[in-house]
Amino acid sequence: MEKLATFAGGCFWCMVKPFDKYDGVKKVISGYTGGHTKNPTYEQVCTDTTGHIESVQITYDDNVISYNELLDIYWNQIDPTDEGGQFNDRGEKYKTVIFYHDENQKEIAIKSKEDLEHSGIYEDKIATTIVPAKVFYEAEQCHQGYYKKNKEHYDRYYKGSGRFDFVKRNWAKKNLTDLQYQVTQNDMTEKPFENEYYDNKEEGIYIDIVTGDVLFSSKDKFDSGCGWPSFTKAIDNECVVGRYDYSHGMKRVEVRSKEGDNHLGHVFDDGPKELGGIRYCINSASLKFIPKDKMKDNGYEDYEYIFNK
Structure with missing residues (x-):
């Protein structure tokens, strides 16, 4: 049965994409709700005088995706402790609100908020309010599906606003082990020879444990004797970036995943000379291994070509 869910989580540009990719989500519309002005424009809402809040209506x-699952997605996109807006976007129009459409949604939302408060994830009080849904006014067409229409600007805005870093670190805190979190988010290094993949010889690909982006292949992996997984190259040079690291009294080149901006390891020039002389020295804790025979099941069939060369 088709139903509506309405959430405010700061800039509505950034609240469409997280829901768009899920089965069972039919449509995500950007708009304004909660205020007193009829048919408000974007310019009017920006003045913080209409009472309206930038929102998305889903x-x-x-039968495919539950309201509880939508709430889980919602909580993962916002800072629910911020009373004055979201990240760099300040003001009433950017507050976080759950607008319920019936008593069942109200009960589920209240229980979800209570569970979050008791989880210990946040030290501060949850500021997100739960109120009855009001008239929802669809925003101008230029604001609909903004992440698709203006991808480059959207990506810059999503990262520049501070939302990207918060969401990534918050997700990592909830879903990674302490070691995985310390390595990927705080640039730590795991112990040599005491990690999951340093001696893994199975065929497959290695993906970013946070984003799922494909990084390395077993075809480029070699035994360097250093105690960490070593690769002669990344699958695609566009998936990793390097920057100088001056830690521990050394000048090294740190390797980070481009999209996730997660710490992976370091790159050195002491790899096999016949294969280019490069050694990517990577922490197992920053990776997830997908065996060759499981790649299609996990949605990585586009990379099967690596093993057909």
């Missing part, structure tokens, strides 16, 4: 099939 049409979903509750």
Whole structure:
């Protein structure tokens, strides 16, 4: 059965994409709700005098995706402790609000908020309010599906606003082990010879444990004797970036995943000379290994070509 869910989580540009990719989500519309002005414009809402809040309204099939699942997605996109807006976007129009459409949604939302408060994830009080849904006014067409229409600007805004770093670190805190978190988010290094993949010889690919982006292949992995997974190259040079690291009294080149901006390891010029002389020395804790025979099941069939060369 098709139902509506309405959430405010700061800039509505950034609240469409997280829901768009899920099965059962039929439509995600950017708009304004909660205020007193009829048919408000973007310019009017920006003045913080209409009472309206930038929001998204989701049409979903509750036989495929539940309201609880939508709430989980919602909580993962916002800072629910911020009373004055979201990240660099300040003001009433950017506050976080759950607008419920019936008593069942109200009960589920209250329980979800209570569970979050008791989880210990946040030290501060949860500021997100839960109120009845009001008239929802669809925003101008230029604001609909903004992440698709203006990808480069959207990506810059999503990162520049501070949302990207917060969401990534918050997700990592909830889903990674302490070691994985310390390595990927705080640039730590795991112990040599006491990590998961340093001697893994199985065929497959290695992906970013946070984003799922494909980074390295077993075809480029070699035994360097250093105690960490070593690769002669990345699958695609566009998936990793290097920057100088002056830690521990050394000048090294740190390797980070481009999209996730997660710490992976370091790159050195002491690799096999016949293969280019490069050694990517990578922490197992920053990676997840997908065996060759499981790649299609995990949605990585586009990379099967690596093993057909």
